Amino acid sequence: MAKNRQWHLTSRPTGELSAGNFELRESAIPEPGNKQFLIRTIYLSLDPTHRLWAREKASYMPSVKLGDVMRGFTMGVVEKSNHPGYPVGAIVTGVFGWEDYSISDGSGIVALVDMDPRLPLTARFGLFEHIGLAAYFGILDILHPKPGETMVVSGAAGAVGSIAVQIGKIMSCRVVAVAGSDEKCAWLKDELGADAAVNYKKGSLKASLRAACPKGVDTFFDNVGGECLEAVLDLINMKARIAMCGAISQYGNDEKPYAPPNIYNLLNKRAKLEGFIVLDYAADQRWWAKAHDDMTQWHIQGRMKYRIETVDGLENAPQAVTKLFQGTNTGKLLVKVSDEPPASARL
Numbered sequence: 001m002a003k004n005r006q007w008h009l010t011s012r013p014t015g016e017l018s019a020g021n022f023e024l025r026e027s028a029i030p031e032p033g034n035k036q037f038l039i040r041t042i043y044l045s046l047d048p049t050h051r052l053w054a055r056e057k058a059s060y061m062p063s064v065k066l067g068d069v070m071r072g073f074t075m076g077v078v079e080k081s082n083h084p085g086y087p088v089g090a091i092v093t094g095v096f097g098w099e100d101y102s103i104s105d106g107s108g109i110v111a112l113v114d115m116d117p118r119l120p121l122t123a124r125f126g127l128f129e130h131i132g133l134a135a136y137f138g139i140l141d142i143l144h145p146k147p148g149e150t151m152v153v154s155g156a157a158g159a160v161g162s163i164a165v166q167i168g169k170i171m172s173c174r175v176v177a178v179a180g181s182d183e184k185c186a187w188l189k190d191e192l193g194a195d196a197a198v199n200y201k202k203g204s205l206k207a208s209l210r211a212a213c214p215k216g217v218d219t220f221f222d223n224v225g226g227e228c229l230e231a232v233l234d235l236i237n238m239k240a241r242i243a244m245c246g247a248i249s250q251y252g253n254d255e256k257p258y259a260p261p262n263i264y265n266l267l268n269k270r271a272k273l274e275g276f277i278v279l280d281y282a283a284d285q286r287w288w289a290k291a292h293d294d295m296t297q298w299h300i301q302g303r304m305k306y307r308i309e310t311v312d313g314l315e316n317a318p319q320a321v322t323k324l325f326q327g328t329n330t331g332k333l334l335v336k337v338s339d340e341p342p343a344s345a346r347l
């Protein structure tokens with residue numbers, strides 16, 4: 001009989017997340033109650049934020065309790081339903097667990113997938129959701145880029161960063177990308193149109209960035225924090241804007257994350273640094289819908305590319321998540337948990 005496999009968080013990470021922090025357990029597939037529905041997971045999104053959710057101290061969400069099923073963004077298909085809004089066959093995304101099956105009553109972060117049918121299901125995580133839309137809102141709501149300005153993007157070859165680079169180009173900025181290998185830098189320039197790309201693992205990041213930004217930095221979309229933020233703070237122009245999307249270089253430093261000593265350059269330059277969480281934007285349905293329309297159009301016009309890396313099997317999730325912290329993922333990292341339903345069976 002089929003079972004529900006679930007990865008439980010059984011210890012807190014010290015440093016980076018490791019496969020040893022999780023344990024796979026099996027239980028019976030749950031039955032949906034009144035106004036509930038059962039979702040079979042198709043894709044589990046692996047995200048740097050798992051490191052934040054696994055620590056003791058709460059972040060922008062409560063931490064996962066020790067012994068609980070690990071939390072994750074997933075996409076699945078409704079297999080049983082007692083809820084009129086979520087019929088059998090509907091494709092949904094939401095914040096559920098690292099598991100084969102989830103139960104929902106539609107509350108919390110759950111959405112019906114109603115993308116342009118020309119797009120594959122995986123585009124949902126490549127272009128939209130907490131990935132593409134983080135880049136979209138961070139740039140349009142916080143950075144307010146102007147044509148000709150210099151925009152720096154860190155973590156630029158990753159899922160969010162690669163979208164941010166392309167939005168920067170669509171906004172007619174001069175985009176300088178920062179990534180962790182020559183291969184990634186070549187992809188950013190040759191395929192995504194970045195004007196310059198800096199490999200932060202080679203030589204002095206400060207010197208390389210200074211050379212790549214001869215007119216200083218007007219906007220910075222930061223996924224990395226730490227020394228990368230410090231290097232950019234040295235170069236900001238008057239009235240610069242910084243969107244703090246993430247700080248992956250510091251997620252393993254629970255005790256004492258590195259804070260740039262030149263933070264007061266914000267004052268000298270009358271500049272702004274603002275953190276944001278993409279989920280907050282979902283409350284504004286009109287802007288959320290416009291973001292979907294813009295991203296869809298840009299992709300269909302060939303101006304917005306995305307890469308997906310798929311790892312097969314729920315059993316491989318804890319090993320795969322470490323790729324994000326080693327920089328060995330090449331695109332949005334997903335675990336394929338089960339097969340997609342045929343297009344004809346989808347609602």
Ligand SMILES: NC(=O)c1ccc[n+]([C@@H]2O[C@H](COP(=O)([O-])OP(=O)(O)OC[C@H]3O[C@@H](n4cnc5c(N)ncnc54)[C@H](OP(=O)(O)O)[C@@H]3O)[C@@H](O)[C@H]2O)c1
Pocket residue numbers: 047048049130131134155156157158159160161178179180181184223224244245246247248249250276277278279323324325326327328329331332333
């Ligand atoms: N604010 C929000 O709402 C929101 C939403 C989604 C994601 N985020 C944040 O956005 C960032 C990127 O997330 P993602 O999903 O797109 O992941 P990702 O960029 O696809 O994968 C993580 C990448 O980070 C880089 N990295 C890892 N450790 C690093 C370090 N110590 N220093 C510099 N770079 C390092 C690696 O690339 P290299 O080879 O270049 O090192 C790695 O490939 C994360 O900080 C995440 O928490 C925020």
